[in-house]
Amino acid sequence: MKDALAYTAANREKFLNELLAWLSIPSVSTDQAFKDDCQRAAEWCADNMRAMGLENVAVLPTGGHPVVYGDWLHAGADKPTVLVYGHYDVQPAVMEDGWTHPPFEPIVRDGKIYARGATDDKGLVMCQLKAMEALLATGGAPVNVKYLIEGEEESGSQNLQRFISNNLDKLKADICLISDTGMKSASEPLLIYGLRGLVTMELTVSGPKHDLHSGIGGILHNPAQALCEIIAKLHNPDGSVNVAGFYDDVQPVSDEERAMLNLSNYSRQDWEERMGDLPEWGEAGYTMIERTSIRPTLEINGIAGGYAGEGFKTVIGATARAKISCRLVPNQDPFKIFELVKAEIERITPPTVRSTIKLHDTGYPAITPTDHPAARAAVEAFKYHWETPALFARMGGSIPVVAEFQKQLNLPVILMGFGLPDSAAHGPDESFHVEMYDKGIDTLVVYFHELAK
């Protein structure tokens, strides 16, 4: 391990230049105009994998942008096999969004790498690859590894889910390791052991056969109004979700776990950065961090009805629509929750309008026990560079593919990331601290050793 860490120390500049080169490829997955760039970014990644000594490296086609695969399986059958997941695709980025430097001309300024993808996720994938490079260059890795780097994370990972189903044997492993998250602060590492699940749906409320002139207003239930009345009933005054059976399957969380999670509760400053001086809102009886991690929610992600553009149209829209999502926690089932929400909406829809509710997408919640060896190993690994013990957290968001790894491959999933809250993952001037890049590489060298213990 010492040799490997000496290698990383000696190769900081090389590692940085490699990352900068990869970042200069605009691999925006949501825009077909960047299709060739996505292919280029995948091939760059594969070349890098080959150069560092991974085997069976391949750029594998999917229904969309390809997946990059590479492995090294010579640690021995008694050593764990780690499936490392990451993505080479990035969010769209144009100067007009407020960038101070072209997003695909990476630069280092004041100790930070500025570029689209700097943390999300090319920087973090490179942490994983460069840690392995150091190990392979200095006698081999203590664990077996399989790298799976996809190109559609920012556009829903639909093809990856099929790829996993079709390659269960190839992807067989003991642990899934993901670097696609951040730290609480530069001095507080974060170990994410759970993600919320997700079910998304669309509600349409319909009334008249066609849009009507609102001169007729007063005799029919305006669908936009009826939609609002329905939505208003989906929460109780105490902030809880008012859907019969919604909380039935929620796994109780121990006082110990709650106390642990509250170590990384939102600070007043975290709140004000997002919400200014507005008071908080949410389910009574839970702290903010609990509400975004161990409690399920129901959110309105979009509403539309009638005419809401410039100017004014005195119209009564024939329909009104809402996009609704629920974030789910263990052991909620997204399909069951969809049926419960659907039934509740049907029950509260007044007879004067019609409701239809369509399922859009689902993702199961995921959780790894905090005392799992893969979690304990991460805590140890973070100690190499940080004094503060790693905080354990559950993510409020969802990475549907994580649940796929858990469900289809039956893998515990550990998320270790090195981005900081100021890294602006989906915003302008996305950045990655060079120091965090270096520390991340070292930490993963140590982590692979800890896993082998």
Next chain:
Amino acid sequence: MKDALAYTAANREKFLNELLAWLSIPSVSTDQAFKDDCQRAAEWCADNMRAMGLENVAVLPTGGHPVVYGDWLHAGADKPTVLVYGHYDVQPAVMEDGWTHPPFEPIVRDGKIYARGATDDKGLVMCQLKAMEALLATGGAPVNVKYLIEGEEESGSQNLQRFISNNLDKLKADICLISDTGMKSASEPLLIYGLRGLVTMELTVSGPKHDLHSGIGGILHNPAQALCEIIAKLHNPDGSVNVAGFYDDVQPVSDEERAMLNLSNYSRQDWEERMGDLPEWGEAGYTMIERTSIRPTLEINGIAGGYAGEGFKTVIGATARAKISCRLVPNQDPFKIFELVKAEIERITPPTVRSTIKLHDTGYPAITPTDHPAARAAVEAFKYHWETPALFARMGGSIPVVAEFQKQLNLPVILMGFGLPDSAAHGPDESFHVEMYDKGIDTLVVYFHELAK
């Protein structure tokens, strides 16, 4: 009067051909591509006015499309002066909307004139002009007349309101006569003596500083949800508007007037054409026709928030918006109602979000007493062609310029129209029954005589 009616009988074909010629000019006021056509339609109208013997005919510039003016003021100072209002502009129309014949190539088929503007409003303006032509060609009119035909009715009449203010002397009259409405059926003429007023406004509910990823859902009041909660509170369970003071200024309506209005209540068939088998909705204690005429309403004309397009974005929108309008009845003041709605929304906005309410537009309600001589004269005039006595009605919609005539010129306003419910005023295959065109011309000949009595 007999001579004039003989003239109309002898000139049916000429009148029809003139209308068809005017209809072939695509005077779409909302689309600048038709600016020259609007000018042409105005000049066609002026030429027609001159040819029939009106005086002081002019195409007068406004900030937008011009106004056409012409008068004949030789009936004597003891005779009333009638200001006739109509418009030469039309709604947009393209084949793709479902027309079975090009909308600006007018044809007569099965006794109906098909073209954009056939009833709304060129056909009805021509009823007014051709009635006067018949009178002027046979010895002169029994009343003084001023014709004011504008070109921006379908786009808000903003310039006309200024034109009226700047020409109060020129437009001075005793009665305002408008043909821009329809009949209840071919056998049931309709005399409209009131229109609802209107106030339109936009509500914005804001929360976080930027759109947020809904993974953070659970700790902040989602603005789309808060907007729905606010809107849901704006009506009581009995369908009445839940805004303090909203009904305070509503002028009581006598039982006699209510009984009269109920003669033209919506039929089951009227309802089903619009709403299918959904049950009705609205303010308890009032019939459908009452709810759309003598009662004020509050309607949601548009809602928007978050992402409501194709697919799904798990976003919490920083803001959500609603377009809200109130239809008003005498003696409600649109500015006062705006203040009441604004105050109510501010009162019910939870502290966890912010509301801003902006006034968009206003129009006063308008009403002419049903026993006014101009109304009585209309009842008599309809008798010439119809056995069923004219039904008295108040329109659910608003023609803001009508209130301007009432307020600025202090004129009683009478609306007599000859379109039928199947005329599809703003839809594809707009039409006007040739029989109604002919009867309309005759009726107005009689009306001008009745007014002079």
